[in-house]
Amino acid sequence: MSSFWRGSLVGGIGVVVGLPLLVQVIWSFAFRWYFPDLLPSEWGLHAWRYVFSDSSRVGEALLTSLGIGLAVSLLSIGIGMPAARALALHDFPGKGLVEWLLLVPIVVPGVVATMGIHLVFIHLRVADTSLGVVLVHLIPAVPYMILVMVSVFANYDTALEETARTLGANAVRVFWFVTLPAILPGLLVATLFTFLISWSQYVTTLLIGGGRVITLSMLLFPLIGGSNNATAAAISLVFVAPALLALGFTARSLAKGPSVLGGLGRP
Amino acid sequence: MNTYSNWLVFVTAAVVLLLSGCAAAPAGTAAPPVYTDWDDVLAAAKGTTVHWYMWGGSDKINTDVDNDIGKTVLARYGVTVNRVPVADIAEILNKLLTESSAGVTAGGSVDLLWINGENFKTAKSANLLYGPFVDLLPNSRYVNWDDPAMANDFGTPVDGYESPWGHAQFVMEYDTAQVGDTPPTTFEALADWIRAHPGKFTYPAIPDFTGSVFVRHLFYWAAGEPTPFLGDFDQAIFDRYAPQVWDYLNGIEPFLWREGETYPEAAAMTDLLANGEIAFNMSYSPGNASLSIAQGIYPDTIRTFVFETGTLANNNYVAIPFNASNPAGALVVANWLIDPEMQLILADPARWGWLMTIDPSRLSAAQQAQLASYDLGVATLPADVLAAKALPEPQGEWVAAMEKGWVEQVLQK
Numbered sequence: 282m283s284s285f286w287r288g289s290l291v292g293g294i295g296v297v298v299g300l301p302l303l304v305q306v307i308w309s310f311a312f313r314w315y316f317p318d319l320l321p322s323e324w325g326l327h328a329w330r331y332v333f334s335d336s337s338r339v340g341e342a343l344l345t346s347l348g349i350g351l352a353v354s355l356l357s358i359g360i361g362m363p364a365a366r367a368l369a370l371h372d373f374p375g376k377g378l379v380e381w382l383l384l385v386p387i388v389v390p391g392v393v394a395t396m397g398i399h400l401v402f403i404h405l406r407v408a409d410t411s412l413g414v415v416l417v418h419l420i421p422a423v424p425y426m427i428l429v430m431v432s433v434f435a436n437y438d439t440a441l442e443e444t445a446r447t448l449g450a451n452a453v454r455v456f457w458f459v460t461l462p463a464i465l466p467g468l469l470v471a472t473l474f475t476f477l478i479s480w481s482q483y484v485t486t487l488l489i490g491g492g493r494v495i496t497l498s499m500l501l502f503p504l505i506g507g508s509n510n511a512t513a514a515a516i517s518l519v520f521v522a523p524a525l526l527a528l529g530f531t532a533r534s535l536a537k538g539p540s541v542l543g544g545l546g547r548p
Numbered sequence: 549m550n551t552y553s554n555w556l557v558f559v560t561a562a563v564v565l566l567l568s569g570c571a572a573a574p575a576g577t578a579a580p581p582v583y584t585d586w587d588d589v590l591a592a593a594k595g596t597t598v599h600w601y602m603w604g605g606s607d608k609i610n611t612d613v614d615n616d617i618g619k620t621v622l623a624r625y626g627v628t629v630n631r632v633p634v635a636d637i638a639e640i641l642n643k644l645l646t647e648s649s650a651g652v653t654a655g656g657s658v659d660l661l662w663i664n665g666e667n668f669k670t671a672k673s674a675n676l677l678y679g680p681f682v683d684l685l686p687n688s689r690y691v692n693w694d695d696p697a698m699a700n701d702f703g704t705p706v707d708g709y710e711s712p713w714g715h716a717q718f719v720m721e722y723d724t725a726q727v728g729d730t731p732p733t734t735f736e737a738l739a740d741w742i743r744a745h746p747g748k749f750t751y752p753a754i755p756d757f758t759g760s761v762f763v764r765h766l767f768y769w770a771a772g773e774p775t776p777f778l779g780d781f782d783q784a785i786f787d788r789y790a791p792q793v794w795d796y797l798n799g800i801e802p803f804l805w806r807e808g809e810t811y812p813e814a815a816a817m818t819d820l821l822a823n824g825e826i827a828f829n830m831s832y833s834p835g836n837a838s839l840s841i842a843q844g845i846y847p848d849t850i851r852t853f854v855f856e857t858g859t860l861a862n863n864n865y866v867a868i869p870f871n872a873s874n875p876a877g878a879l880v881v882a883n884w885l886i887d888p889e890m891q892l893i894l895a896d897p898a899r900w901g902w903l904m905t906i907d908p909s910r911l912s913a914a915q916q917a918q919l920a921s922y923d924l925g926v927a928t929l930p931a932d933v934l935a936a937k938a939l940p941e942p943q944g945e946w947v948a949a950m951e952k953g954w955v956e957q958v959l960q961k
Contacts, residue, residue, distance in 0.1 A: 312844040316823030323844060328607075336611040338633075396646060403650045409657045487639055488646075491657040492601055492632035500604070503635040507605030508818040508845060 291532070298528065302521065308514035328511035332519060338495055339519060346480055346496040349411060350523075353418045353479035354472045360419070361426030361475075362468070368427070369434030383427050386420045394420070395488050402489055409491040417489045418482055422475040429474065433467035473527040480523060578654045580678060580875045586686055592876035594626040599874075600866075600881065601640050602662035604633020608843065612900055616893050621884050627877045632658075637667055644676045644869050656871030660878040663710060663867050665702040665757075669944050671867065672709055678868035678875050680708025685883040690891075690906035696940065698863060698905075703778065703943030710865035713885035714894060715903035716832040717861035717934050718761055718854075721927070725849040726827040733856045735769045739800055746803045748827040750820070753811035753959070754951045758830055761860055763954050764942060766793045769857055774939050781945035786953075793950075794957040801958070811959075822846050832862075834934055835901030838925030851927045854937045861938040863905055888915050897925045903934070 308314070312325030331337050367373075368380060386394075398417055399408060407413035441463070445455045461468075483498045490496070497520050504513045583589045598621075604610055610633065618629035634640055640658060647656055663671065671677050682688050691712060693699050699706055722731045726748065732738040742749045752759035768774050770792040776785045801808035805826050812820060821829040822845060831837070831852075840846035866885060868878045884890055888911050895904040908919055908931075924930060 313847070315847060316825060325844065327843075331607045331611065334611065336614040337607070396642070399643070399646050400650050403647060403652055484639075487634065488643055491643060492599065492634065492640070493657050495632070500633060503604035503633045504607065506635055506815055507607070508815055508840070509607055509843065510819070511844075512607040 294528075294532070298525070302518070302525075305514045305517055305521075308510050309518055311511050311514075314510075325511070328509075328515035331512050332515045337516070338500060339497070339516065342495050342497045342500050343519065345411070345494060346498070347523075349415055349418065349494075349496060350476045350479040352415045353422050354476045356415065356419055357422045357426040357475040358468070358472060361423050361471070362430055364423075365427045365430030366434050369431045369437070370439065383424055385424075387424045391417075391421050391482075392484050395485050399488050408489060409493045411490075411494050414486055414490045414494045414496075415479075417485045418479040420485075421482070422478045425474045425478060426471045429467060429471035430464070433464050433471075437463060470531055473531060477524055477527055480520075579870075580654055580872050583684060583876065583879070586684060589684065589876045589879050590625065593874075593880040596626075596874050596877040597628040597630050598659045598877040598881050599630045599632055599657060600660040600662070600878075601632045601634055601637065601658050603635070603637060604631075605635065608839070616890070616899070617881065617884065620890070621881055625880045625884075627880050629881060637661060637663055638670075641667055641671055641674075641676065644671070644871075645674060647871060648674065648676060653871050655873050656869055657873070658869045659872045659874045660881055661867050661869065662713075662864065664862060664865050665941070666944050666947070668701050668710055668865065668867065669704040671869075672704060672707075676870050677709045678870050678872055678878075679710075681868060681875075681879060681882070682706070682708040682711050684879060685711060685886065687883050687886040687888075687906075690886055690888060690910050692907040692910075695907075697861060697938070700940075701865060702862065702941045702947070706865070710867040711882045711886060712863045712865050712905040713882075714864040715861065715905040716864060717834055717903060717938055718765070718830065718832055718859040719834045719837075719852040719929065719934075720854070720859075721821065721829040721831055721837045721846075721850055721852050723821060723824065723827045723847075723849050724851055725847075726824065729851075731851075731853045733853055735766065735796065735855065735857070739796065742800045742803045745827065747805050747807070749800070749803070750805035750808075750812060750817070750826055751830065752814040752817055754954045756814050758814045758817075758832065759811065760947060760951055761832065762830055763793065763797070763950055764860060764947065765855065765857075766796055767942075767946075767950060768860075768939060769855075770796075772857075774858075774942070777942035777946050778940060779943075781943065781949060783949075786946070786949055790950075790953055790957070794953070794961075797954070797958045798961060818845060821850065833901075834903060835897055835925065835928050837927035838897060839901045841927060842925070848926065852929055854929065854934065856937075858937040858939040859934075860941055861934075862941045888912070892918055895919060895922065897922055897928060901925065901928070903931065 307321065309328045310324050310326070311321035312323040312327065314321035332339050364383065368376065395417065398420075402408040402413045402417070407416065441459050442455050445459045450458070481498060482496070483502050486494060486496050486499060490499075492499075497516075501513070501516050501520050504516055507513065581592070583592070600613075602613070610631065613629070613631050618631065621627045621629060640661065644656070644658065661671075682693075688711065691698060698712065701710065720731065726745075727741070732741045738749075751762045754760050754763065767777060767789055770789040771777070776782075776789070805812070805820070817826070817829045818840070820826045834852060837846060837850045837852050841848050841850060866878075866882050868875050868882075872878055886906050888906065891904050891906050892915060894900045894902045904919070908916060911919065
């Protein structure tokens with residue numbers, strides 16, 4: 282019974298995610314496709330030829346997006362994991378205020394703050410640099426890291442760590458052999474979230490990167506507003522690829538064990 | 549207190565100190581160099597990179613800019629063009645405004661902007677532009693600056709702060725499979741057609757600029773001439789003609805696509821016409837229909853027409869920001885854009901399919917012959933037919949008043 286429901290769930294997700302993607306795939310190979318034809322009347326490779334041409338800048342943008350996304354993910358772990366642990370396992374004065382401040386970036390649209398941030402970044406000399414873009418992506422990314430990790434740590438028992446310490450393990454070994462394995466599934470999900478948040482940023486990248494830092498979304502957004510559906514579809518597919526990989530990865534982690542499922546519901 | 553909260557407090561304090569300390573650091577204050585001699589410009593530009601910010605919504609324009617502009621200026625002048633695609637150049641003006649208020653008067657990231665109309669007015673009035681520079685460009689002699697439609701960009705005097713690179717004129721696109729070979733070329737005939745064919749006509753919702761220009765044509769139609777709208781904004785004149793325009797638009801509204809309950813975006817209009825769901829589209833690019841047929845976006849039954857009372861025309865320009873790092877390189881690119889050789893490529897329907905922005909009568913005999921030899925493509929009107937119907941754009945305040953009026957009197961009624 283449980284496997285039946287899980288199969289239905291996976292199938293449902295497959296249809297919801299897959300069908301729009303199938304349309305995108307067809308569009309990317311379409312040359313003439315008008316209503317009410319079910320399939321294009323003429324096919325062509327021009328959209329993909331553009332994607333692989335120098336003019337599309339897709340290659341360099343892909344590398345830039347990956348690099349920035351990885352940097353944002355790693356820094357989010359560095360900032361968010363200790364913060365989440367503190368919030369989940371300890372009580373301290375002003376905890377409510379800290380929690381509220383950490384969630385503000387989710388509530389307040391990033392665009393509102395980005396203008397002021399741009400001004401500060403100009404003075405810090407990080408405007409128009411990849412570093413500046415990484416920093417501004419951290420603002421929406423870190424709260425998600427913390428949200429997920431707080432619920433992971435809320436289900437976490439520090440007794441195991443204490444046991445390891447009494448048996449003589451140092452802090453690094455405790456983290457590596459006790460803490461990390463316990464929180465790893467949740468940490469992976471949170472890392473993927475932050476990576477995808479960075480991956481999909483447009484306005485913040487444009488303002489802080491100033492056009493010098495070209496990510497994939499910087500190429501995609503103008504083309505979506507253009508009139509050539511085939512090209513927009515082809516670049517969307519390149520754009521959505523890591524999201525799909527992430528979804529597949531998350532789904533596998535979810536299927537593996539109860540630790541993450543427990544982590545997603547805060548008790 | 550536990551160690552984690554101590555750590556948090558420490559980091560917060562460190563960040564605050566860092567920000568406040570560095571915020572006092574001065575930014576670059578030296579303004580970009582001003583040139584008086586073209587040879588100095590060429591020498592300064594050699595080996596540099598120009599960061600050209602432009603609308604990046606067309607894969608064709610992106611590729612054409614790289615091939616016909618980027619490669620040529622690199623080969624001839626040693627200038628590398630880095631084309632930066634943006635969805636809306638207004639976003640870049642916001643960035644320049646922020647840099648202006650931060651005192652970043654040099655070393656900016658933008659060297660060249662594709663700009664016109666309201667954005668130019670904003671940039672010029674906020675002192676965001678480098679110049680005047682137009683007189684320095686040797687190829688500026690091919691531009692007819694005596695033409696008021698060239699010397700004024702939507703009523704804002706150019707004053708040498710931007711240089712043209714393409715001409716645009718509004719045309720109506722229609723599907724001969726639905727409309728036949730004789731489209732309605734007056735607003736009266738168009739209204740009759742719309743009433744006889746419910747659901748087959750619509751226009752993009754304002755503030756989309758294509759929807760906005762369609763409404764501007766109705767003001768010119770109501771007044772019978774463009775003259776009242778070319779001067780400064782006058783509420784009395786506006787009130788005299790506006791009711792007739794709103795009556796027209798409200799009169800056809802029940803017969804529009806989806807009974808006028810919603811208006812599409814400009815990009816969606818392309819799909820609607822391609823799919824035969826509507827019979828008309830409108831474009832600022834007279835060559836767009838032919839190009840779209842060649843690109844497979846439109847079926848080959850699409851043709852174009854202009855209204856008997858004329859259609860609005862304007863120019864695409866390039867401008868250089870006040871804090872450009874590389875004004876010399878930007879000047880070289882701006883000069884290449886109005887080179888007769890480049891303009892002939894631009895006007896070639898098989899390559900760019902744009903309208904030439906320089907004065908064809910100033911070309912050599914051989915160049916004029918080349919221009920005359922072009923095959924326009926199935927859906928494009930000849931340049932002289934278009935030129936005979938070209939109307940000047942009104943000033944920005946008129947456009948703003950018309951757009952506001954449309955929202956209040958048509959959209960919300």
